[in-house]
Amino acid sequence: MSGKLLVVDHVAANRATMHMRLSGAFYDVLQACDLQEARQHLSGDRPDMVLIDSKMPDEDPLRFCRALRASPKTAHLPVLLLSGKDDRGYRIRALKAGADDVLVRPVENGILLPRLRSLMRRNEFSQDSLVPRDTAQALGMADAQSEFQARASVLIATQDTATATTWQRILREKAPYDFSAQILDDALRSVTQSPAPDVFVIMPDAAQPDVSLRLIAEIRARSATRHSSVLVVLNSATRALHGDALDLGAQDVMKGGFDGEEMALRISKLVQQKRLSDRLRDTLKHGLQAAVTDPLTGLFNRRYAMTHLARIAEQAAVKGGRYAVMMADLDRFKDVNDQFGHTAGDAVLVGTARRLRQALRPVDLLARMGGEEFLIAMPNVSAHTAQGFANEMCSLMRQTPVEVPGMNLGIPITMSVGVAMGGNHNLDRSIDALMQSADRALYSAKSNGRDQVVMS
Numbered sequence: 001m002s003g004k005l006l007v008v009d010h011v012a013a014n015r016a017t018m019h020m021r022l023s024g025a026f027y028d029v030l031q032a033c034d035l036q037e038a039r040q041h042l043s044g045d046r047p048d049m050v051l052i053d054s055k056m057p058d059e060d061p062l063r064f065c066r067a068l069r070a071s072p073k074t075a076h077l078p079v080l081l082l083s084g085k086d087d088r089g090y091r092i093r094a095l096k097a098g099a100d101d102v103l104v105r106p107v108e109n110g111i112l113l114p115r116l117r118s119l120m121r122r123n124e125f126s127q128d129s130l131v132p133r134d135t136a137q138a139l140g141m142a143d144a145q146s147e148f149q150a151r152a153s154v155l156i157a158t159q160d161t162a163t164a165t166t167w168q169r170i171l172r173e174k175a176p177y178d179f180s181a182q183i184l185d186d187a188l189r190s191v192t193q194s195p196a197p198d199v200f201v202i203m204p205d206a207a208q209p210d211v212s213l214r215l216i217a218e219i220r221a222r223s224a225t226r227h228s229s230v231l232v233v234l235n236s237a238t239r240a241l242h243g244d245a246l247d248l249g250a251q252d253v254m255k256g257g258f259d260g261e262e263m264a265l266r267i268s269k270l271v272q273q274k275r276l277s278d279r280l281r282d283t284l285k286h287g288l289q290a291a292v293t294d295p296l297t298g299l300f301n302r303r304y305a306m307t308h309l310a311r312i313a314e315q316a317a318v319k320g321g322r323y324a325v326m327m328a329d330l331d332r333f334k335d336v337n338d339q340f341g342h343t344a345g346d347a348v349l350v351g352t353a354r355r356l357r358q359a360l361r362p363v364d365l366l367a368r369m370g371g372e373e374f375l376i377a378m379p380n381v382s383a384h385t386a387q388g389f390a391n392e393m394c395s396l397m398r399q400t401p402v403e404v405p406g407m408n409l410g411i412p413i414t415m416s417v418g419v420a421m422g423g424n425h426n427l428d429r430s431i432d433a434l435m436q437s438a439d440r441a442l443y444s445a446k447s448n449g450r451d452q453v454v455m456s
Contacts, residue, residue: 002248003116004028004048004086005022005050005051005116006031006041006042006047006049006050007022007031007035007046008033008037008038008050009031009033009056009191011053018051019031021169022116025113025116027116028368034058035064035323036055038050038145042077046176048077048123049079050077050079051115052065052079052080052081052304053082054090055084055085055234061081061096067099067100068440069098071098073425076122076123076276078100078119078123079099079100080102080103080115080116081101081102082102082103082104083102083105090102095265096265096344100252100269101115101252103329109143110243112378113243114242115246115338117139117247118252130425141437151177151259152177152178152199152274153179153198154177154178154179154182154197154201154267155179155182155200155201156180156181156203157201157203158184159183159204159205159208161183164181164183165181167180167201168180169259170260171260173260174260174270175264177267177271184208184211185211185214186242188211188214189199191219191223196225197275197276198228198274199229199230199270199271199274200225200228200230200231200233200251201227201233201267202216202231204238209238209241212245213244213269216232217249220248227274227278228274229270229271229273230249230250230251231263231266232254233253233254233258236257237255239244239255241269242255244285251270252269252270258404263384265449270377279433284349294368296350296368296369297353299367299368299374300365300368301367301368302370302375305369308377309365311375312365313431315379316380316424317359317423320423321424322378322424323378323379324382324389325419325420325422325434326377326378326390326417326438327374327375327418327435328356328373328415328442329372329374329416329417329446330352330373331398331413331415331416331417331446332450333341333345334410336411336413340404340409344404344407347404347405347411349372352397352402352415353371355396356376356393358394359391359396360376361378364376364377364378375435376390376393384423390417390419391453393415394414394418396416397414398399403411416442416454417452417453418437418439418441418443418444419455419456420435420437421455421456441455441456443452
């Protein structure tokens with residue numbers, strides 16, 4: 001199925017007709033004869049979208065919409081209202097109540113189905129992204145929303161400068177956003193420029209409809225603008241572009257030409273959705289980063305290190321090169337914690353990570369394996385080169401005490417390193433075997449007096 005839709009209508013014939021049309025488009029269709037039954041479906045069946053008749057006898061659908069928006073579980077659920085007439089006043093009230101749009105019966109499939117697909121795409125992204133967001137909150141990783149948010153930017157693209165300028169002037173009085181204007185050709189040429197606007201408002205030119213459609217396609221194809229929202233404004237001459245605009249990636253369409261109040265409402269909704277999706281992506285990005293990095297030093301953790309080390313081994317096997325695996329351990333680190341405290345110990349670990357990162361090449365892997373132990377993997381090196389790098393790292397630690405911020409304290413520290421070589425004649429050795437060899441070499445370095453490098 002393409003998704004689960006809930007149709008709410010007190011007229012059985014209307015429900016049956018809509019069920020037939022939507023089932024033919026491979027949607028799973030639920031039906032409710034009143035809004036109370038609709039609530040039961042929402043709590044149990046969890047539909048992906050709701051289509052509601054604008055005149056329900058048991059309750060005002062606009063009040064129902066406001067209740068959906070007020071609940072965290074349904075705040076982002078797409079809602080379409082179906083009306084028997086094109087009533088601007090009702091459409092404005094519906095948008096203010098939280099409806100995504102009002103469609104006028106009879107709704108052509110060329111308008112209904114693209115609108116459903118557009119809303120379903122938005123809903124699927126929100127639902128997929130809510131999982132990592134909830135996980136992050138449960139783990140205490142979710143950041144508080146910043147008190148400061150830059151003003152949203154809106155680019156108006158029309159066929160002539162006068163129209164765009166007029167819209168810009170009117171909208172500035174109705175919405176607190178930064179509006180700019182371009183003609184369609186200029187917007188198409190500059191679509192890759194950064195920073196991208198939060199919302200594009202596009203009015204197609206009836207004489208050259210392909211320009212606006214291509215602009216929508218380019219917005220969706222370019223990484224700089226992929227996450228910008230798109231509102232397309234149609235009139236009687238361009239109404240046939242409705243379905244194509246939505247299927248190419250527009251999030252919203254106005255069918256009756258320019259209306260300042262309605263456009264401001266639709267732009268505000270798109271800005272809110274854009275900011276939500278940006279937060280969800282940031283949460284996902286931060287969650288993935290937290291999963292592979294050590295929170296204290298910022299180095300990769302064991303989970304990432306083992307996967308990356310396996311890739312280094314695979315590349316060495318393909319290219320016939322050699323690589324080094326090093327286990328490095330700070331000497332007498334327990335004494336640092338006992339004598340100066342754990343805050344000083346953390347500062348030593350952070351300072352060690354910084355020094356090692358500066359000494360290594362960009363292609364080398366550096367990870368904290370736990371405690372005061374670090375893993376270093378160096379692709380495409382000989383044993384002699386690897387030993388030289390290891391000696392240099394020991395020298396860096398030995399020469400200068402690690403400064404402890406806020407304590408006016410420099411703590412002397414040394415490091416021992418065990419090195420094992422992989423690749424070439426050692427292709428049959430597993431990653432685990434190499435790490436065990438490096439561990440044994442590290443143990444020898446510790447046993448032989450510390451502050452030295454031992455080759456396996």
